[in-house]
Amino acid sequence: MKNTPTDSVPILQDLIRCRSVTPAEGGALTYLENLLSTRGFICHRLIFRQEGTPDVENLFARFGSSAPHLCFAGHTDVVPEGIVDSWTHPPFAADIAEGFIFGRGACDMKGSVAAFAGAAIDFVKSSGKFKGSISFLITGDEEGPAINGTVKVLQWMEENGHIPDHCIVGEPSCLDTLGDTIKIGRRGSMSFTVTVEGRQGHAAYPHKADNPIPKLARFIDRIAAAQLDDGNEHFDPSTLAVTTFDVGNPAGNVIPSRAMAKFNIRFSPEHSFASLRSWVEAQIASVRGQMGGTWSLSVTEGADAFITEPGSFVGLVQDAVERETGVFPKLSTSGGTSDARFVKDYCPVLEFGPTNATIHQTNERIAVDELRATQAVYGRIIADYFSAEV
Structure with a gap:
């Protein structure tokens, strides 16, 4: 049966x-x-x-x-x-x-x-x-x-x-x-947090402060405009998405002492955690060389x-x-x-x-x-x- x-x-x-x-x-x-x-x-x-x-x-x-x-x-x-x-x-x-x-x-x-x-x-x-x-x-x-x-x-x-x-x-x-x-x-996933430390001050006396915002903004503009690769037969081009830009400052007349941004990269096997970290560190070094500041980087390795x-x-x-x-x-x-x-x-x-x-x-x-x-x-x-x- x-x-x-x-x-x-x-x-x-x-x-x-x-x-x-x-x-x-x-x-x-x-x-x-x-x-x-x-x-x-x-x-x-x-x-x-x-x-x-x-x-x-x-x-x-x-x-x-x-x-x-x-x-x-x-x-x-x-x-x-x-x-x-x-x-x-x-x-x-x-x-x-x-x-x-x-x-x-x-x-x-x-x-x-x-x-x-x-x-x-x-x-x-x-x-x-x-x-x-x-x-x-x-x-x-x-x-x-x-x-x-x-x-x-x-x-x-x-x-x-x-x-x-x-x-x-x-x-x-x-x-x-x-x-x-x-x-x-x-695709792989890797998340980054970049922080720039400055010195708080009055907006009327910017020369007495050290504003971290322009430094971080220059960095974000730089990485957001970058093309990580052209993709290949099986993968679309890798992407970078900025997810936050925060200064924790509710006042309009105060220059903040810190600025922080987060971003995520989705990538093909053409990259690795190590290579992407090195690339981000190189972008930080370039902007820091131009504008100075105290920078720190935190990295979370997601999926390869x-x-x-x-x-x-x-x-x-x-x-x-x-x-x-x-x-x-x-x-x-x-x-x-x-x-x-x-x-x-x-x-x-x-x-x-x-x-x-x-x-x-x-x-x-x-x-x-x-x-x-x-x-x-x-x-x-x-x-x-x-x-x-x-």
């Missing part, structure tokens, strides 16, 4: 009904553990702690023990629901209306988790023993500090012999229609830039997406950061998931047809992966 396909719709509804607002587990990992363990997956609940950060529960589940090993990485934590009265359907009810499943996390990213779970369960059920293994790396810390989640699960996986050969992160990658975008990398070069794995996923959706996906490195930035240190990784039009919004939702189509794409990827050399 033919096996009945697994429907990802009720899986997603059950996951949405778990109030897993980061860092709360909310029952979502328990649900997944029960779902996967009863289908033959060996599950490990991993709780990580660090002083000053919330404890985080994570789940690693694997079927099989041999290579090739394909891992699906995702998260069940969600952002807060916001003003509940603004929702047309309760954010944790998982109501179906007008062909959509409504709820916080429907797209980001419980929908992808449900779709891949359904696809993996069906593959295991229909294939019996196959050469290779499928795993899930599910964290409860993606929307939070990202300290006690994926990065530490990966360390545990390495220590216990579970590093995959390839990984798909289920972030909602598509823009307008399912299948239009696969993300093969992400990375790319998974197109090859057999990327091509396999592109072909699978096109076969199921009729759309050949473009390769993108746009957007902010994701947990793929941690996975890339261990194996080739890409991101594919449903459309992202309503992520983090009131009335977040995913079309029932799109969810099932996403499951079909994941099913095709899994089947092709274990029948091909990648």
Whole structure:
């Protein structure tokens, strides 16, 4: 008798009904553990702690023990629901209306988790023993500090012999229609705070003061006008955005003693944390040489830039997406950061998931047809992966 396909719709509804607002587990990992363990997956609940950060529960589940090993990485934590009265359907009810499943996390990213779970369960059920293994790396810390989640699960996986050969992160990658975008990398992120110290004084006697504002303004104008690079085949030109310029001075007749500005750089692999810091320091030195002043610089290294070069794995996923959706996906490195930035240190990784039009919004939702189509794409990827050399 033919096996009945697994429907990802009720899986997603059950996951949405778990109030897993980061860092709360909310029952979502328990649900997944029960779902996967009863289908033959060996599950490990991993709780990580660090002083000053919330404890985080994570789940690693694997079927099989041999290579090739394909891992699906995702998260069940969600952002807060916001003003509940603004929702047309309760954010944790998982109501179906007008062909959509409504709820916080429907797209980001419980929908992808449900779709891949359904696809993996069906593959295991229909294939019996196959050469290779499928795993899930599910964290409860993606929307939070990202300290006690994926990065530490990966360390545990390495220590216990579970590093995959390839990984798909289920972030909602598509823009307008399912299948239009696969993300093969992400820009890096680096934040800077520049402070110039001066000497306070009366605005009527500027020669008796040391005004830090013109110095910092010259610097900001200089860096804001700079072109860091021209971009390349896979990355748009790197960007620099000034986010604050503050002097903390409410008086119109007082020259302040300090001026501070913050800015953020999003960059391609053509740059590094070290090279960008050196560039900023050189701009400070140039302006200081012209105008003087006492300068200080504080740097926060966010996510490093990375790319998974197109090859057999990327091509396999592109072909699978096109076969199921009729759309050949473009390769993108746009957007902010994701947990793929941690996975890339261990194996080739890409991101594919449903459309992202309503992520983090009131009335977040995913079309029932799109969810099932996403499951079909994941099913095709899994089947092709274990029948091909990648």
